[in-house]
Structure formats: structure tokens, C-alpha cells
Amino acid sequence: MDIRFTDKNIFEAEAQSIVFFTDHSLLGNKTTSLIERAGERIIEPLIKQSGCATGxxxxxxxxxxxxNYVLLSVLPTRDHPLAEKIFEDMLFQIFNILAEYNIHSAAIDLFYIQKVFDQEYVALLNNVVKKNRRENTDVLLYLCKGEFVDNRL
Incomplete structure (x- = not known):
């Protein structure tokens, strides 16, 4: 696995997929920035997903x-008793989807994770990446530190 930190945001990274953290409905205020960039055609697939559970x-x-792809997920709240476990399981799901769909690169919004969860979750992200590094040798992971105008925060 090749890991690259970049000052770009997830929409600017040249990755086959982005990981976008949103709300349960997938169509709330948090998704506005995604719809603006991906175009209105993305609305129908979002509706067909019928929402998304935390993690x-x-x-x-x-x-x-x-x-080519958007991986959508809802982060747990900081005060949730299983927040760390849910976050870690979500990251493993991301790697499983990358393998299943033969996706070789993904951009993860490190800026958003740091803003919402602080450094503690960045450390969890690092641990999951280390665990998956040997199994996913052909994956390029962009950890994006760039901010974009967004309604999620």
C-alpha cells in the first residue's frame, strides 16, 4: 500500500474513489458539497441507497x-460508547470494498476526521492502514488535508 499525504481536498485528489462522510439520509445538508461537485445525476443513486447506518x-x-466511485459512510458521534470500534470497522469495510470493486486508489478526508474527532481517530486510521498494508499492496491511499467549502462541520 502506498500512502500519500496531500494538501489537496478529496475532490482534487487524483484517486479512483473518494471516501465521503455524510449523514444518515445521504441527502441532508452534509451531502450538498458532494452533489454540487458530482452533479445532480448522483441524487438517484443516493436515493436508491435508502440511507446509511452509522459505520x-x-x-x-x-x-x-x-x-469513478464515492464511498459513503456516517461517522459515529464522539460520545458513542463504541465510537472507536465502529470507526475501525468502517475503515476495514472501506478496504474490503476497494478489493471487491478492484479499486486501486482512494482519497480519505483526513481534514474532516481531524476536525470532528481530533488526533485520536487519526491514530486509529493509521493502525488500520498498518494492518491492511501487506494485504493491499496495490492500493494508493491519499490522506487529504485540504479543506473545501462544506456544510458538514
Missing amino acids: VVKIVPGFDLYS
Whole structure:
């Protein structure tokens, strides 16, 4: 696994997929920035997903994005008693989807993770990446530190 830190945001990274953290409905305020960039064609696949539970990862086409795929997930709240476990399981799901769909690169919004969860979750992300590094040798992971105008925060 090749890991690259970048000052770009997830929409600017040249990855086959992006990991976008959203809300349960997939169509709330948190998804506005995604719809603006991917185009309105993404709305129908979002509706067909019928929402997303916390920690679950769903995949939709990227449409007008540089990326072919968008992996959607809802992060747990900080005060949830199983927040760390849910977050870690979600990251493993991401790697499983990358393998299942033969996706070789993904951009993860490190900026958003740091803003919402602080450094503690960045350490969890690092641990999961280390555990998956040997199994996913052909994956390029962009950890994006760039901010974009967004309604999620």
C-alpha cells in the first residue's frame, strides 16, 4: 500500500474513489458539497441507497467527479460508547470494498476526521492502514488535508 499525504481536498485528489462522510439520509445538508461537485445525476443513486447506518459503507458512481466511485459512510458521534470500534470497522469495510470493486486508489478526508474527532481517530486510521498494508499492496491511499467549502462541520 502506498500512502500519500496531500494538501489537496478529496475532490482534487487524483484517486479512483473518494471516501465521503455524510449523514444518515445521504441527502441532508452534509451531502450538498458532494452533489454540487458530482452533479445532480448522483441524487438517484443516493436515493436508491435508502440511507446509511452509522459505520456502514456504501458505494455509488462518481459521475462528474474525477473519481469513478464515492464511498459513503456516517461517522459515529464522539460520545458513542463504541465510537472507536465502529470507526475501525468502517475503515476495514472501506478496504474490503476497494478489493471487491478492484479499486486501486482512494482519497480519505483526513481534514474532516481531524476536525470532528481530533488526533485520536487519526491514530486509529493509521493502525488500520498498518494492518491492511501487506494485504493491499496495490492500493494508493491519499490522506487529504485540504479543506473545501462544506456544510458538514
